[in-house]
Each structure stands twice: as C-alpha cells, then as structure tokens.
Amino acid sequence: MRGRLDPVAPTVAEKLALLHWPFVALVVLLGLVGYALLYSAAGGSHAPWAFRHGIRFALMFVLMIAIALVDLRRIFKIAYPAYFIVLFLLVVVEIFGEINKGAQRWIDLGFVQLQPSELMKLALVLALARYFHAAYLDDVRRPLFLLPPVAMILVPVALVLKQPDLGTAVMIAVLGATMLFLGGAALWKFALAGALGAAALPILWSQLHDYQRQRVLTFLDPERDPLGSGYHIIQSKIAIGAGGLWGRGYLRGTQAQLSFLPEKQTDFAFTMLAEETGFLGAVAVLALVAAILTVGCAIALRAESHFARLLAAGVTVNFALYALVNVAMVTGLIPVVGVPLPLVSYGGTAMLTVMLGFGLLLNAQVNRDTAIPRFPAEL
Numbered sequence: 001m002r003g004r005l006d007p008v009a010p011t012v013a014e015k016l017a018l019l020h021w022p023f024v025a026l027v028v029l030l031g032l033v034g035y036a037l038l039y040s041a042a043g044g045s046h047a048p049w050a051f052r053h054g055i056r057f058a059l060m061f062v063l064m065i066a067i068a069l070v071d072l073r074r075i076f077k078i079a080y081p082a083y084f085i086v087l088f089l090l091v092v093v094e095i096f097g098e099i100n101k102g103a104q105r106w107i108d109l110g111f112v113q114l115q116p117s118e119l120m121k122l123a124l125v126l127a128l129a130r131y132f133h134a135a136y137l138d139d140v141r142r143p144l145f146l147l148p149p150v151a152m153i154l155v156p157v158a159l160v161l162k163q164p165d166l167g168t169a170v171m172i173a174v175l176g177a178t179m180l181f182l183g184g185a186a187l188w189k190f191a192l193a194g195a196l197g198a199a200a201l202p203i204l205w206s207q208l209h210d211y212q213r214q215r216v217l218t219f220l221d222p223e224r225d226p227l228g229s230g231y232h233i234i235q236s237k238i239a240i241g242a243g244g245l246w247g248r249g250y251l252r253g254t255q256a257q258l259s260f261l262p263e264k265q266t267d268f269a270f271t272m273l274a275e276e277t278g279f280l281g282a283v284a285v286l287a288l289v290a291a292i293l294t295v296g297c298a299i300a301l302r303a304e305s306h307f308a309r310l311l312a313a314g315v316t317v318n319f320a321l322y323a324l325v326n327v328a329m330v331t332g333l334i335p336v337v338g339v340p341l342p343l344v345s346y347g348g349t350a351m352l353t354v355m356l357g358f359g360l361l362l363n364a365q366v367n368r369d370t371a372i373p374r375f376p377a378e379l
Helices: 012-018 021-041 050-068 072-077 079-096 116-133 137-141 143-161 166-183 187-199 201-207 210-220 231-243 269-302 306-330 348-366
Strands: 098-100 103-108
Touching: 012 348, 021 050, 021 269, 021 348, 050 348, 072 079, 072 116, 072 306, 072 348, 079 103, 079 116, 079 143, 116 143, 116 166, 116 306, 116 348, 137 143, 143 166, 166 187, 166 306, 187 201, 231 269, 231 306, 269 306, 269 348, 306 348
Parallel strands: none
Antiparallel strands: 098 103
16 A cells, blocks of 8 residues: 555544644734734725625635645645646636736636636646656756746746736746755756846846836836826835834824825735834734744645645745735835735735645645655555
8 A cells, every 4th residue: 555545544633633723823813914904994994805804714714724634645646737727727817817907817707806827826836846746856957857847937927927917927937936946956057047037138128018117117216206106105105104113003094094005905005004003013914924934934844745845835935925025015125016915915816825825835734744656656
C-alpha cells in the first residue's frame, strides 16, 4: 500500500485537532476588523456592505475548514485540472465577460460576479507546486525544464493584461516568479529576465492604455491633476495624515464619512482605518497581517512533502502581495492599481481567493506528515 491512500484514514475529529487554531483565530479577527470597518463606511449601518461581508465570510470560513480536512494527495491530483479550468474561465471572460468601468474582468453568474483572474493566483500556485514537486535540482538547472512553468505564468498574464488589469497581471507575474525561485531556479535567470524587462520598458509603455499611463504619471506627481486622476491618492494621504497617532475615532473620520475619500469600502479601506484609528490602529492591523504571514511561513517550513511546502509558501506569498500592494498603493508608494486589502476590503472574489488559499494552507498543516510520491502513478 506504499504511496496509496491510507486504508485507515484519520477521522474528522482527529484532523480538526491538527488544525492550527491560533491561525484560524487570526483569520477570524481580521474578518471582524473588515466587518467593523465596512459598518463604519456605511455611516453606522450593516447595509449594504458589512452584512454581505459577514455572510460571505461565514460561508467561506466553512469552506476553508472543509478544504483543510481533504486528503492532501487528492489536492495534488487536481492541481493541473484546476489550473486549466481557471485558464478556460479567463478565455470565457474575453468572450462573454461583464464590462464594468471600462474593463472586461467578470463573469456574471446571476447571484455573484466571478473574477477568474483572482482565482488564477491560487490555480497557478497549485500547478507550479505540483510541477516542481517531482523536480530534482539538476532538472531545475536546465533551461528547457523551466519553459513549461514560464508558459503557465505568461499565458494568464497575457490574458489578464488584455482585460485590461495591469495590477492583477503584475501580481500573477510576481507570484509566479516567486514560485520559480522557491522551486530552485537560479538567481542569474531572474537577473537576466529583469534586464530584458527593463530593456523592453519603452515598448511596454507604448502598449499601456491611456488611463494606465495616467496612473503612473499621477504617482510621480499627484498634484498635476488634483481634481482628476490625482484625486484618489491626494484624499488618501489627507485622511491618513488626519488620523494622527490615535485617530479621529470610530465613525468620526471626516474624509470617509463626508465621502471625500473614494472607494472607502474597497481599495481604500486601509485609509479609512488609519483615519479613524490612527497610526496605532493601522500598525495593529499590520501586525495582525504579519502574524498570519509568520504562521504561514512556519507551516511551509514544517511540511514534509515538497508539494505541501511550495503550496503553503505560495499561498502565504499571495496573501502578502495583497496586503503589501494595497498598503503601498493607498500611501502613495506605488501607483493606484485597484488591489483590495484581504478580508478587510469589500469584495467577493478576492475574499474567496484568500479563504480558499487559507484552506490549502491549513491543509498543509493537517497533512504536514503526509508523504507524496514524486510521480502521480505511485499514488
């Protein structure tokens, strides 16, 4: 029976006991922060955002726990199919996608609008974790061996760029590059790719849409169009500065409550948090995010199989990118790219992606002693 599913599988109770419950508590706490913030964003009302956020979080929490209890080897088996299903959905978006604010990124399912580009982040982590699971160091050193994973990264990046969604495309590319590095790709290859990318910048600039070029120019000088493209980031900085050390108080942020701050329930939720709770409140939430990342790294390091290590590390990096890009965006360190703060900002597909990822992360914890053969035929 070596390499096959165990004849006597652990019970659900035994698997629940192996869950990293402190991590689960951290996730719940961050979700509650999001609920409280969305309640404030609506001026002290559960509708329209906080209540929906709470319902979504509760449903996805159950989904997260359910995924954590699945046999890791079953997840290993569906890694490639999951990638190609989401890739197919990206193609469907190009044909039948819902257009909103000039971008074609969503599939309207009636009861929810699904954004496949968000799901691609997890699908890519799964596929690359499986690909590098069977790789020896000598394999990774061969350039031809890296062609399939590079293609798995570039194809969805190209499809997402066509929507257009530059921010998500960059996140997918960075996530994929991180997985290549974790898989064992040499640093000089990244340096070469970076040099080629820098050389191609004039071409890339010419291919950007007008609004994308405007975002970059606004990032360099927000005051050039204070009532237009620079309005978001200027108001964001004003709100963060107004919060000071202690904040203006819950439900008392003038920039947010008087609607000077745009997208306060989505992309600029962290700005609203900083205005109402001040520097200390913002740091407390960032510390909560850092604690989640620390546990994620610890789970990855403790996993026995290479697949579980790469999967846990990839999910952790994906969550880190969400938080890093959002905070950097609202503080003016990078151009505005429309990335939410996970579990805090309002948004269904982003929450689904994060909670699915946390389910996979917890699965790596529950199955940390599970050995996975290098070749699927041995399962």
